[in-house]
Amino acid sequence: MISYSIKKDLKVLLLEDNTSDADLIVRHLTKSGLSFVSKIVESRKIFEESLDTFSPDIILSDYSLPSFDAVSAFKIVKDRNLAIPFIIISGTIGEENAVMLIKEGVTDYVSKNNFSSLLQKITRALKEAEELIEKENLLQKLKIQTQALLIANQELEFQNAEKEKRAIQLINANKELLAFNFISSHDLQEPLRKIQIFISIMMEKEMKNMTEDGKNYLERINVAATRMRQLIEDLMDFSRVSTTDHHYEISDLTNIIEDVKSELTDIIQKKKAVFKINGLTPVNIISFQFRQLIYNLISNSLKFSNPDIAPQIAIQSTILKNEEFRLLELPDSSKIYDYWNLTFKDNGIGFEAQYNQNIFVIFQRLHHSEDYLGTGIGLAIVKKIVENHNGIIVADGNLNMGVTFNIYIPIVESLSKKSEDSKFKRQNSIEINNKHLNPFEMQDVK
Template identity: 45%
Template sequence: MAYIDHDFFSKGGEMGALMRAKDWDQTPIGPVEKWPQSLRTTLGILLNSKFPMFLFWGEELICFYNDAYRPSLGKDGKHPSILGQKGEEGWPEIWDFIKPLIDQVLTEGEATWHEDQYLPIYRNGKIEDVYWTFSYSPVNDESGKPAGVLVICNETTEKVKIVKELESSTIRYRNNLLQTPSAMCVLRDSDYKVEIVNNLMLEIWERNEHEVVNKPIFEALPEATNQGLEEILLNVYTTGERFTASERLVRLTRKGEIVDTYINFVYDALKEHDGTISGIVAVANDVTAQVEARKKVEDAEERARLAGEIAEIATWDLDLPTQALIYSENLATIFGHDKSSKLLRTDLHKQIHPDDFHILQKAYKMALQTSVYKYESRIIKPDNSIAWIRAHGKIFFDENSTPLKMIGTVMDITDEKNRQQILMKSEEKFRLLADSMPQQVWTSDALGNLNYFNKSVYAYAGLAPEAVDKNDWLKIVHPDDREANINAWMEAVNSGNDFLFEHRFRRHDGQYRLQQSHATAQKDEDGNIQMWVGTSTDIQDQKDFTDHLEREVSERTAQLEIKNKDLINMNIELQSFAYISSHDLQEPLRKIQTFASRLADLDEQNISAKAKTYLNRIEVSAKRMQTLIQDLLTYSRTNSADRVFVKTNLDEIAEEVTSDFSERIEETNAVVHFDPLGEVTVIPFQFRQLLHNLIGNSLKFSKKDEAPYIEITAKRVLGSKLDIKVNYPEKIYYCLKVTDNGIGFDAEYNERIFEVFQRLNTENEFSGTGIGLAIVKKIVENHKGIIKAHSEKGKGATFEIYIPEL
């Protein structure tokens, strides 16, 4: 093997020499000549560092480490074989834990920090319990994207072991009081200006560096004043005596609030060469979590037991030499026994499904190598029902690598397995249904890579399934639509919004036809996209029909414009007719009435009785015609007058209308009673006409032997709460009710009564033209309202009016 000299290997100690001598051509990373500059630079830093460092590089996460890291691998272990090895192959015993951390750093591009983390590794010929304090940091390649993960670590096994020991042979868990790497700052001069501060101290203070550097400490941290720290600092600064505090209660800011915090800290005088004190070095450690944990240690086991029961997780502790088994009560219930049952390990093994027992054996063999014990299998309960369990555990060894104890958990995962089976069946049904649909159906993964087409896609394109590559499906899309198609699809994938796009697909006959494609993201409970389901529908015929329809609509619109002009001209003519009706027609009537009156005043000798009868009939007919013309004019004005809505007091209008009928009310001893009607936005003169017609009708159609009684009430009700269907259920409606005790009418006329010229009684009984209620209805419609009539013959009438408030 040729020896290659590279500068970045220089001064690298033993590991630099090993890297220089290694045949990298036989590794996934390839020859050194092809290594990127980013890798070379990182290795140069790593090899020349005196701090333990480890590097995972590239897609295979190739392993590198320096001399300072070498002792952590022990003897008869991974060194030097792990150099250049894939991460998964080099660290099988902890890969389940560290791989997600590596992925997180590579994906998010942010460093992670772990203190006194338990990670057992294989070294010195066995799996050893090891604790680490380490940081994972991204290493970017030339494109600026993370290509590797730099691990800066320190083994803290001895420290952690001193802090906490295994407390009992029953179900107990190691409680560790985490001793974090120290936070540090340097305070200069007598006003204690912050000269240097590290990130851990900034985290304790909850400040950014620019907020504290070169500022007096109590100016930068005003919440720390008046807590006795001023006197302590002054004593250290003036006497040089060290001050040490353990779990000192200090009020500090946490998430915007000042709370109790427990701190271990040391103040040391910072002395110059001549012995003068120029500042103070402060080293601190936030131990709030440890203090609170210690205060809760008395009930820790009880809470752990309750947590296991709530989560339906059973715990067990097995002494391997004696096979003595200690377990929580719910383990027996998981296996189908009473809580009080006394079970041996052999009893539980007998319940393992025969077809799955090899899974346990394989899991135990693997645990003897990695200490991690886990499997899933079926069990047969005493009632012969089948259930699924998931077991997780850990084997503990003595100094001779002899297995002593197993501690673990068991969960009933029957429901989870059933859901998985249902999901598989659902997917089969989905594919069967999709294949039977004429629409083109397709799916993709969360990143937008298409992974399924139904049969319609192949039938439409006239291609066999193997001819349509899932990564090259754009072949059937029109070339002019492909770029826009890709851009729209990726925008949907990145945003999570629905994909909706129109493009052309090549049909089996070579013709391109317009398709509408729609895809929706399928998300989990946390809103994370799991997959996409989409359809494509041929809308060419629909598009052709729409274009044809638009042409017809355009032609029809032109015709309507002509009709509209004709309608405008007709309205002008109707207005002219209204003028003639109001002036030219009424003028001859007045003359007829005048001359007929004069004839009636002539001497009786000159006019016969028969002539007087004729004259009376002329006067009555003329009067009826005048009334008819006035009512028609009122109806016309109701339809065409300017509709100016004004907030109006209806009590005042009711008073005015009642005053208009004062003589008639007095003649008939009528009573018009109305509750406070309040204010409402209406067309005032039209609403006056409405009340005038309704009250007039009630007085006109009263019973001969009974004084008229008219009651007017009002209320406001939400449209959706009314007993009738209204156009605006979300609005408040002003509801006006007019009730009388008159002669009433048959219920069959409830709707017809509002028609023009509709009369229910003879002219001899009651005068009128039959237009009054038609005017009322038109006024209500002008207010976008609804009017209803209710009555029975001889039992009076009720009119209900519903007006939506503006």
């Protein structure tokens, strides 16, 4: 049972010198219901021309013609590499010659004494020809894909080699950085310690014998040495943040904030600073790095507070669903994570909005060093810590109206169910409705 459907207006090229036989074949195909157009040829020249001009779908050929024959015709088709089914129709070829020609590549054979199988063989030949073309196309695509894969593999090998090279370079750079840290902590700081010791002795024992200019110069030397030592320590902190191992743990920041407040007790009491803390939602963080982050943000707020107003520092955290985070249109908005959002706000001297990005650049200072001491590294460390957590930090400054920092840390799936359960219990104890309040309307914590 043949289910293959022959296309309409099939082009049949008949190589036949006997007009009666050619008419008989045409009538049989018409009677069989085949929709086709035919062209009858009997010479080599016209046959070759018809291959180009008529472009047949199938060739039906007599075995022997006076000036031409089926074997020669098939050789022409084969030499041109044409995938056209070739069926011999003859009453004189004999079974032995027919089998030999089929082995050579001829599609099939039909006896002129029995046309009953002709339509079936045409149908099968066309189907096999189409499948052969599809197979060749598939093989060609496979060759192209294989070549592309080979090129991709070569590129991957090159990239892997480059990565290994860069990894070695990174290892060497880290070794150099460790050596720098050692020099910073010993060879650079030791002379500064001696300078500060001798300055202290001079200020204690020799000040009364100095002129006013001498006293002024000595004081300026002391300030410069102190600032140099602070700069070295800050650079060490920055390098440690860049190279440290990442050990994450669940934290809600409560203990971290209290620890930092305890360390800064003197200046907090001196400036009468007020802390307003609400809803510290647990998060998976590198705790000691976040302690450095909180320390830098709080000390920064205390340093740049308004001298006429008691510092107010508000800290809160919430969970932003991915849909909410996307509305912020931040650089990582295309990612599918939910985000932990820490908001840190103060009422200090602030800065103009045009500096919202500049303040995170290392050594960037917006105020004169004589007015506000510092090295310009603190917020660069904060940004580096946030980046270590694959997060984003955004500053929103207003001159004489304080600054708000928003930190966004992606919540990854690596949190265990136990951690999630713990987070849920802790969140239940927080007044969630307060997350939309003004931070300075929260409960005071001094």
